[in-house]
Amino acid sequence: MVTIGDVISLTSTDPTQLDVDAVVVGLHAQGTSVVPVGADWLPAELARQITQDGTRLGITGAVDEVRRLPGTGLRAATLVVTGLGDVPVDTATPAGAELLRRAAGAATRELSGLASVALALPAGDVASVAAVAEGALLGAYTYDRYHAHDAAVGRVEVVTPLPRDKAATAALERAEVLAAAVHSTRDLVNTAPNDLYPAAFADAAKAAVKASGAKSLKVTVLDEKALAAGGYGGLVGVGQGSARPPRLVKVAYSPAKASGHVALVGKGITFDSGGISIKPAAGMEAMKSDMAGAAAVLHVVVAAARLGLPVAVTGWLCLAENMPSGTAQRPSDVLTIRGGKTVEVLNTDAEGRLVMADGLVAAVEEKPDLVVDIATLTGAEVVALGHRVSAVMGTDQARAEVVDAAHDAGEQFWPMPLPADLKAGLKSKVADLANIGDRFGGMLTAGIFLQEFVGATPWAHLDVAGPAFNERTAFGYTPVGGTGVGVRTLLRLLEQRAS
Template sequence: MSRLSSFTSPVLTLVTAASKSTGIVVVGLATSGSDEPTLLGVPAAIAKAVPKRFGADVLELAEDLGATSELGKVTVLPSIDKVRLVVVGLGEVDVTPGQVRHAAATALRTIQGTEALDGPVAISFELADPELIQAAAEGAVLGAYTVETQATEARKALPEIELVSDNKTADAKAAIERATVITEAVGTARDWVNLPPNQLYPASFADEATAWLKDTKISIEVLDEKALAKAGYGGVLAVGGGSTRQPRLFRAEYAPKGATQTLALVGKGITFDSGGLDIKPAAGMYDMKCDMAGAAAVITTIGAIARLGLNVRVIAYGALAENMPSGGAYRPSDVLHMYGGLTVENANTDAEGRLVMADALARATQDNADLIVDIATLTGACVVALGKRIAGLMASDDISADAILDAAEVAGEPLWHLPIPDHIDQGLKSSIADVKSSGDRNGGALAAAAFLRRFTNGSDWAHIDIAGPAWGVDAPYAEVPVGGTGFGVRTLIALARTMSN
């Protein structure tokens, strides 16, 4: 089976000193209060050679060329003995994983864009903590990521990356291994989101996901339109009914022996969203290939969890459909019979994501999960409320919400906890069905969550609305590119680690 995505993480190596073949060394410039900035990680040979050639030490040279400790500020120094030093601001010297990830990503993005690479790139920040080593490795790979285009010119290869540290422990080596697996999952999710919708559609997405998971101990089930109809998945079938490309429900399960916790993940997989009969304006439709970012996140997450060997049972659902207008399309005011028995009065065909998610959530409640988490590019209202960089989090209870927030903090992905007020839920009443798919425009993100909660059957559950951060616009920042971002993958993996026994 051919693969649509070609992303593979580069070789990540933990070293005590940059190898002789290394052509670029990235060092950090940090500050502590009002003290003079400190350069971290400069190789001894370079520190000795610079004064002889330039009549100033490395710090003076860097500052003369504009280097500062401002987080992510990159300054490229002249080559010294065939090695180019890249100085990046780290902010405060007592660095956090977020600072390290940001700095490494910005440096590698600059290097990928401007430097001719002929050998490994070394990240030399004087890091010892495994968590910081992992953050540096993640940032370097994700910052170097480039979109695979359909042009004749091949995607620029990622450089081999060396992480310079005196820490030789098993924990440090494990941090590098985790970073390799995690960045490959994020990079693959980005690739899938960036694929054009004539190539990634429900059936091909299911095939792609199956191929990506083939070397893992994961069982896979794919329901086609006939199986969906037989089982009563009225939401997925309605949304996908207007397209010639029929819908799918993708289910993957990882069940290691001895696991005592179960995590169910549900992702929205609308491979293209025209809005259906409530069609979007042209300007709002162009980027709608990204509407499957939630499904990309949960499928790559379960693959990463299996490859990391985490001892937690995980089930991932991708609700895959293409929302198109045609004679077979569903309509506003249709009543849909959902999986599990509830009926829904459809309010708007451009609020399709919650319908496919509702079917998948209802199915996930049968897995006896300790926690169900869904992730979706669900509402423009969430973008209005929180902007493009922050995801909205809504949950059945504070304990579930806190578990997600803690995982997001570890991963470095910003979430904001929003409520599901009773009065919002009341706005979903229907006179002809169990529930209406949406209410008025006010509190739209909250109403969508309230609708989804109806299908969780009282389970511990959390909903992550990634309509903003799933798709990067304008310019890259930190480890986040323009286009598909892979948002949510790192958070979900971090959550699974907390549930692993």
Template sequence: MTQPSLSLVDTDPAELAVDAIVIGLHSQPDQDGALLPASGAESIAAAFDGKLTSTLALLGATGAPGEVTKLATLGTVTAPLVVAVGLGDEPSGSAPDLETLRRGTGAAVRALAGSATVALALPVPDDADAPAVLRATLEGALLGGYRFAGYKTKPQKGRREPVGALQVHVPDAADEAAQAELTRAAVVGRAVRQARDWVNMPPNMLRPATFADLIAEAAGEAGLAVEVLDFEQLKAGGYGGIVAVGQGSEAPPRLVKLTYTPEGVAEPKRVALIGKGITFDTGGVSIKPAAGMWEMKSDMAGAAAVAATMLAIAAVKPGVAVSGYLAIAENMPSGSAYRPGDVITMFNGKRVEVFNTDAEGRMVLGDAMARACADGADYLFETSTLTGGQVISLGKRISGLMGSEEATALVKSAGDAVGEPSWPMPLPDDVRKGMESEIADICQTNANLDRAGHMLQGGVFLREFVAPGVEWAHIDIAGPGYHSGEATGYWTKGGTGVPVRTLLRVVESL
């Protein structure tokens, strides 16, 4: 995983010796759609003697969000190429819409693959909005330019390497706040890229033990404390859910705990982050349809996000104590697999009647959440590719959000700020009533196998494993955790890294 180098510059953009320079372009509906260079592009526009926007219009530019238009400069400015990215309508204030800027920057940097050095002369106001705008620009550039290395044995004809170096134009390159954003962006970029790399790995190369080892190695290098429980330790420790799901595979399960302890804080708040790490999900005995099953390599996206967030936490060093719990297993059908009708005793002693072995995520998460509460947590945030119901209800961009009022409000606010939106969903009493078991404490799914409120069933089940008094939130990323379409904005095909940036912001807010 190679990330572009980052630097801030305050040299006149028209004089920067780079391969390409990116500027913003607004549309003006009140003026019949006439184009307007965004703030930061003034010297570039002046160099074109007032003909920049008309020339871009001839090339088809409209200023629509995310639209990328390339223009050879022919010596008009130092860079041989100007790339205009659409930022939509001219903003009413000094700052552009952050998500529009984030996505547009990502699209532009991705379109410039093959360039060694790219400069971004995008709107960064010289006021209180500057840090947020700079953060959006940097994150969009780093994430939009990501590409998974892959496993090709021969170089692909015409394949261009991602941008190697990024220069971002700001009013004052020596400004401490701007430099702090640069440092933070590099940390966040590496974390999200690491999460994406793990999700994009093929399942035969990322079985439970391997995934646990990779996480432990990265965490150890970051200075985090690491604990890994193997299959025998899980059985001895009473982790019935993780054992049940993992026992059908020849690659046994793992539970990984990563711990960050702040220095100089007497009684820090205690935060637990929980991630679902099903390295491949066949559905087990309740096997999935074959079509599209290959995407089930991404069923560990929650664990990848939590592990990557912990790496970022180790670097930014917030004043709270944070532990990450990664429940890792492979859900396979075999003679030793768990079955519909089984009753499983979970870590907290609750007994679960299994109706569908494809609802395995809640089984491993229940154990991990109960362990986190037993260790002591004030806040618990769990994320998982849990239910197809999330995609049906909220689509591919918006995560489902359930839990206690304070914790869900923290997640929603953080997600809105970083461009990873979520939507609070209820945990109705009638859904819990439908999960009553005649022989155990709770059914794993609706007792009548009714899929109504499918996403909510997952949240209701997980609530059973949260200790009283713990603020908690469940973030269902079944849609947002993996992007199967063509690259768009700062999302590339494959793992997205959602919700690394949300979790990090939540922790920082505490």
């Protein structure tokens, strides 16, 4: 993880005169050629070489393409070109901002190990400065807990003609807070499950709150005894198969004169073996990421406090390890969820919805204005939307709010329905609900199950099963491993609520 603080700054110095290791310029694909974007400062000889000899050099300007060239005419030894694609960059739109974010992130991700980089991308207004800064910081991520990696870029300068006024400084500070939240979420997701179990996760939450220095943050932890006494049957049932018992962590941000209250509920299965309904061995190692929702919730609440948003936010981290053992729950067990509803467990690998049910009930008991949950909930989400698009379900207005926030933040969330006819598949002969329904439409059925525990409260459910953990190749500002998906969307949602 990069240490964010003095890592990024603004400069209006001519990039040719910057004393850095590399200067990054954006390239726009134009037919069979490429054109530098927002780089009037570029020496004519080098600009001509890039534009006229693009084919010979193999430069296309495609999104995620990063190439190094000699820094002819620069103080920097290297000129780096990063692709902006073949669509003109309109920095006034969310799509344009995301292009800048991705181009900056692709560059800093590829330039790990350099001490200093200047990003001379189009950054003529506050919104584009923010996008370049966010992308650069998101791309400058490495995870080195278990073995050494090349260090992330040491220092980043964003080239802009803007004065370093209050608005530009605030944009940079927000980018730092946002990137810190995403990095910290990625770190938790990447941590090995022998080091990150429910109690360890609870300790990590306490440490994150303490490190924030925010007096308006408070952490409460319920251990297995308190969960049993409080009727949290989902968490107790899922966690009983592990030697490392479950936890429910409440992280509350309570600013003075809050304009509203939003509850966030995160799935925190620190490892999911499937329990008695055990998963196939192939690919099970990725199940350390089944706590990505809880990681996102924790660091969104911390980020909201660091930014001083005037809206109360309560995060609920539903933490358990789903293991097979002589004490594990069995198919046909009946659990009593917080609040009294009973659930027949037909498949112990549908455990996320059981712990989330407890968290949702606890969240609703505090009467928030909105509840949003985020979970790596179903393999059906990946089947439906692939590895880069997340799903959002829920009440109409809440679902629309999430989609709007995601659009602004540059994350892909697709609205999905909750068809009433699928509820019939959750009928049980012995309990109020079964924990699984028909195989087809499984993502939607899981959402319908969760809906049973929110009552009339406005609610949105985010299924991030595909995008939360990248098992393929890195792209843009997204590394292999934990991605931190959902953090930017949830933080933007809170900002919209606060305003």
